[in-house]
Amino acid sequence: MKTLKTIAIALILSFVLMAPSNAQSKVAHVNSQEFVQALPSYQSVMTELDQREKTYRTEIDDLLKEAQKTNERYQREAGTKTEEENQKRAMELQEMQQSIMEYRQTASEDLQKKQEELMRPVLERAREVIQQVARAKGYDYVLDSSLGAGVLMADGYDLMADAKTAIGE
Numbered sequence: 001m002k003t004l005k006t007i008a009i010a011l012i013l014s015f016v017l018m019a020p021s022n023a024q025s026k027v028a029h030v031n032s033q034e035f036v037q038a039l040p041s042y043q044s045v046m047t048e049l050d051q052r053e054k055t056y057r058t059e060i061d062d063l064l065k066e067a068q069k070t071n072e073r074y075q076r077e078a079g080t081k082t083e084e085e086n087q088k089r090a091m092e093l094q095e096m097q098q099s100i101m102e103y104r105q106t107a108s109e110d111l112q113k114k115q116e117e118l119m120r121p122v123l124e125r126a127r128e129v130i131q132q133v134a135r136a137k138g139y140d141y142v143l144d145s146s147l148g149a150g151v152l153m154a155d156g157y158d159l160m161a162d163a164k165t166a167i168g169e
Contacts (some may be wrong), residue, residue, distance in 0.1 A: 025140040028157040033146040035163055036126045045118040052114060056107040060100065067096045126163075133162045 036042055074089045081089070134142045142159060143149075 026138055027141045028134060028139040028141060028159045029145040030130055030159040030163060031146050032144045035160060036122060038164060038165060039105040039122055039126060039169055041122045045122055049115055049119065053111055060104055063100045067100060081151050128158060129163050133166050137162065
């Protein structure tokens with residue numbers, strides 16, 4: 001009899017403890033890339049980055065044109081200069097070229113840093129909105145259905161429309 005009680009209690013405890021593990025989690029999905037690109041703040045970030053990139057490109061083009069003009073002038077004057085002067089000029093042109101390459105690298109690094117700096121708040125805001133909407137709708141998990149994000153099928157509830165509505169708070 002005591003053994004039967006122990007078995008009964010063990011069965012009841014196992015059912016009680018297993019019940020939460022059998023509960024179904026609600027899962028939704030959202031294309032985070034599309035959502036981020038729909039944010040007004042994303043558009044202003046992209047505009048600022050484009051302007052900065054154009055400025056760098058113009059400056060680099062100007063430096064290249066100046067180096068080209070200098071090279072052409074040195075080529076024209078090469079016959080009237082000594083070998084030593086021509087070698088100095090060749091070194092000067094190499095230094096100009098190196099300087100332009102370094103500036104191009106610096107500009108690229110600056111653009112990348114600026115993009116990370118400006119996009120951080122945009123991505124954080126997108127995450128917050130998606131999280132708020134998911135909690136309000138009772139979803140436990142939200143999968144990213146962006147291309148390459150790892151979700152192969154997304155037939156569940158799509159939070160995109162709700163998240164876009166929430167942005168218009």
